[in-house]
Amino acid sequence: MPKVVSIGTYLPPWERRGRRVGGPDEDALTMAVAAGRVADPNSAARHVVMVSRNFPLLEGGNGAVLLAGLSLPDDVPVTEVLGGAPAVLDQIVTGTDGTLVIAVDDSDSQAGSAALLLGGGGAPVTEVGRVSRSLPLQTRRDDGSKRAYVDPRLQREMGVKASLKKLALQENTTVAAVAGLKANQLQSAVNVSAAVEDAAVSASGIIRVIAAAVESGILGVVLAVEQATITAAELGPGSVRICRDEAAATELPAFRTAPGAGIPISLASYARAFEPKLRWEAAVFDPRPGIDEAPLFPPRVRVDNAGNLASDYRLEPLPRTGTIYTQATVRIPVPDLPSPYTIAVIQLDDSPVRVLLKLTAAPVGETTIGQPGSVVLRRIASRTGIPDYGYMFWPSKQAVSVTKGVAA
């Protein structure tokens, strides 16, 4: 039976009116990579399941970017699941060794992600039951149109309580964690006295409450609730690595995107650059006259002094930290790009390689030459509707915190 060996969480470093929001260069995919990388730092996953209601592309595919961002081979299967907290818990309890379940929220009300890696030797999360019932109070159609049927009492009575009753948990069942609902709304049916809760309607919340329960040493039933659908699982004892990439939030600076004719894209060029660009790899050649062995980024074929075509390079990963060598902040509104923004030449640590990157996650104009930071996946631009992903530089990014939670 697979167990939870690692959990990683990510929150964007921005907030607006006290609520976390993604930056203009973030989307569900970049946030999925952020959480996935901290949950699976050694790229051990053998199956990736991304659960969200905010996929950047419904057609065209998110999987290749996800795998490249996670430094996973391109033959790892990716499953994209449209759903919220119950769907996330379903994927966890039905997952196998090596499954990386990533839950992502990128909506007006929620922005963040959490990932959970299954394997041997962690804490078990086993299926208890599930109820899928229809009470569509919040709806969103394929064209994005939304409808809210506002009746909280109806949701509680006809939705949650009725579903919970159908779930038929034993009286006094100890609930360890609840996502999607305030725990006290379950008070009469189950024992929620020690329960960890995340009442927000989200996908990632269920993984966050599992992490919190593990850290607090609370065992018991975990409930994932969304409208009238509930999945229940049992969190058992075990040790879980927990890593949070959750910088303190600051107010999202004002920016504007001036209207333009759209940023053109060549998909042929995109496809040629994709692997080294998304996998962050440089070309290294065997030295010969006219060709040195310094890593070359971006990779390209070369010709040596004798005129021999050299295309036999190997790809090597580049460091993901560096310092600002020089920078330029663009203050004028550039059509189709959120402005202002800063572009910088980054000297990568312990490498001769420099890269030209946009800065992210830092207020524009407050960065300095020599400032250290990290390289993170972002959506560089939307080019005639096609997201163009790549890396940006996060100045002074704090190291993520790692704890060892033991549910016992």
Add this chain to the structure above:
Amino acid sequence: MRSVAMVGAGMTSFGEHFDLGIKDLVPMAYAEAVSNVDKGIDKGDIQAAWFGEISTTDGFPSGILADTLDLTGIPVTRLENACATGNDAIRHGVMAVASGMYDVVLVVGADKVRETESSATFWEWAAMNRDNAWDYPLGLVAPANFALHVSRYLHESPATKEHMAMVAVKNHFHALNNPKAQLRYEITVEQALAAPMVVDPFGLYDCTPQSDGAAAVILVAEEVAHKFTDHPVWVRGVGLGLDRVMHQHKPDMTTFPPTVRAAEAAFAMAGMTPADIDVAEVHDCFTGVELINYEDLGFASRFEAYKLIEAGETYVGGSIPINPSGGLKAKGHPPGATGVAQCYELFNQLRGQSENQVDGARNALAHNIGGPTAASAITILSVDKG
């Protein structure tokens, strides 16, 4: 190699010529160049032409020159080398004459920046200079392209934004007397420093305007120069230098290696040193770039360009007047025309006919640096054949 003389030069005014297309501007520049040939020149004397144009707004560039000047009977070649296009087009004309292949050639440079929707201009022009997959989507606008250099330059050298403002003040001052200039008004250092920021560290007055315009020169072999003038200007040296295209591949961003390479070639050909130059038109698309140019061209020691501008030495009347025309900064910058128009100014300087005449000027230098700071072209002109 034969010596090459410049016997005529002309240019349109630079500005937003919404009412003039490239097919209007090219004949206008040619007609003025011919009007400045002392003894006149017949169109039938022209044996070949080069047309420097970066963009094309009305179709096939070589054909536009041939069509609009009714020169379909001679070879015409369009040349594009980013913002170094103008002086590189002249370089090709010089090579053609010096080699003995032709005796009389025409070099025209032109561009229309203000021809398409202003919200589309950046992405259209960026596509000509940026790697599509890597640099293009970053939004590396032209000022940012140079600001990456100047930011590092300000970090390492004693130069400050005040020194950049002094460059703007000087070039605006020079443009006052130039009837062809786009921005003919004076500014102060305080105004420049208080102007809205475009791309740090460039405020509005640190930047060249967007311009339309054309310029033309006529180059002839020494053997036939006397047919056209008794006061030729000699092309003593030409040089072209390149560099890595992507900024991440430039190890020292406080200098432009293409300029250093082009200058080395041009000075060697001319048998001159920087100290021999009496007046120069340099590529001041952004003020800080003019400071770096002083050093790359050998007019100032490394990181000491600020001393020249502080002391006023680059004004007309100073020890090394720079951009007496107002430069790109105030005269304007239709890229394909820019280098040719620099030579128009220097042609006048060396014939004692400039509106901002440098007394006794005998040797002059024109310089472009452009594209993703990866191409530079230089022309050295002289009163003396050498």
